[in-house]
Amino acid sequence: MTDEGRDQNRSGTSGRRPEMRVRPIGPIVPPANVSGNALMLVIAIMAFLACLTFGAVTMVRATAASWQSQISREITIQIKPDDTIDMEKALRDARDLALTFNGTKDGQIMDRAATARLLEPWLGEGLDLDELPVPRLVIITIDEQNPPDFAEMRKTLAEKIPQAFLDDHRTWVDRLVAMARTTALIGTAVLVLVFSAMVLTVIFATRGALSGNRHIVEVLHFVGAEAGFVASEFQKHFLKISLKGSFAGGALAALCFAAAGIWQSHSLATPQSDQATALFGTFAIGITGYLGIIGTMLIIAALTTLTARFTVMRTIYEIDLIRSDPARTDSVPNA
Known part of the structure; x- marks a missing residue:
């Protein structure tokens, strides 16, 4: 091969650069294992x-x-049954007496049917309240922000109605x-x-x-x-x-x-x-x-x-x- 041919061959090969494949860099930590x-x-x-x-x-x-919240907005007055008192009258008197105190909003006497429903899970249906000494309840709604004086109310109830007991639910x-x-x-x-x-x-x-x-x-x-x-x-x-x-x-x-x-x-x-x-x-x-x-x-x-x-x-x-x-x-x- 002449010198001119060698120069052409050399120039032809030098003009083309070989393609280089770049291997992608993988993550240091395997993505899933x-x-x-x-x-x-x-x-x-x-x-x-x-x-x-x-x-x-x-x-x-x-x-x-x-x-x-529900317990704090209500108090309960229990009237124990006694042969010397008229239960219905005692319930009304206890409700009216409690409503005279500042901080009370409303009073509701729980009737005999509601009282029997409360005792059904323990005593069964068809309960006759006359056969058992079951207390009757008066529910008083109070003002949570301005509650009444419970000590004074308890004292007044004990003086007026000895069978009455005030439960303010503080323990609960x-x-x-x-x-x-x-x-x-x-x-x-x-x-x-x-x-x-x-x-x-x-x-x-x-x-x-x-x-x-x-x-x-x-x-x-x-x-x-x-x-x-x-x-x-x-x-x-x-x-x-x-x-x-x-x-x-x-x-x-x-x-x-x-x-x-x-x-x-x-x-x-x-x-x-x-x-x-x-x-x-x-x-x-x-x-x-x-x-x-x-x-x-x-x-x-x-x-x-x-x-x-x-x-x-x-x-x-x-x-x-x-x-x-x-x-x-x-x-x-x-x-």
Whole structure:
């Protein structure tokens, strides 16, 4: 081949550059694996328990507040039966006497039929009040903001009608308040335990992910990748997992409350529903409860993300300590 041909061949080949395929950089943390799916399931269970506890505490506190409001706006005068008194006249006198005090709004005498209905769950139907010494009741509605002087009313009733006894329900109100506070404390303790278990689970999961990708983290950190960059990659990975898990658990808890409310609304006449309503009130947590469930889901996602970031930063700090200490480098394999 002549020199001219060689020059043309060389110029032709040099004019075309070989195509280079750039391999896309994959994520540091695998997007989906067995450990990630297990962690998502654990977070979903934790979120379900946390949201269920929060909704139950909200429901019990609302029921206790409703009971407290109903009890606080009424007082009861009991008239014990006696052969020496006219029961109907004693009931009217007690009502009229109570209404003379400032802070009372209305008075209602519970008739014999209503009294018999109150005793039906314990004594059965067809009760004859003449056969039993059953007290009769007078219900007085009071002003919650400006209640009457109960001590003076009790004293006056004892002087005018010795068989009358005033019950202002203070004991029941104190018990309800104590019950609501105790329930709130128990619910808070359960939430703290659930959050603590979730944080520990995320710590172990993050360390497991770091163990599987430790060589990549070390190489990236050795060539100059900042700790914040590596931590942000793990943070994004665990944020996606926590959002999916917390949404699944929170949505399941919300569906449980909605289903319980629907069941209660369609079975108001059954004894089971009546007993459940008497103990727990309505299974409705309201807009506040559902907003609280959403807030719990976001808190779980935030805690998971921050825990993962803190664990990665701590691990990278330990890697730096090992590399800066020759003695520790020699004693630790594959450091």
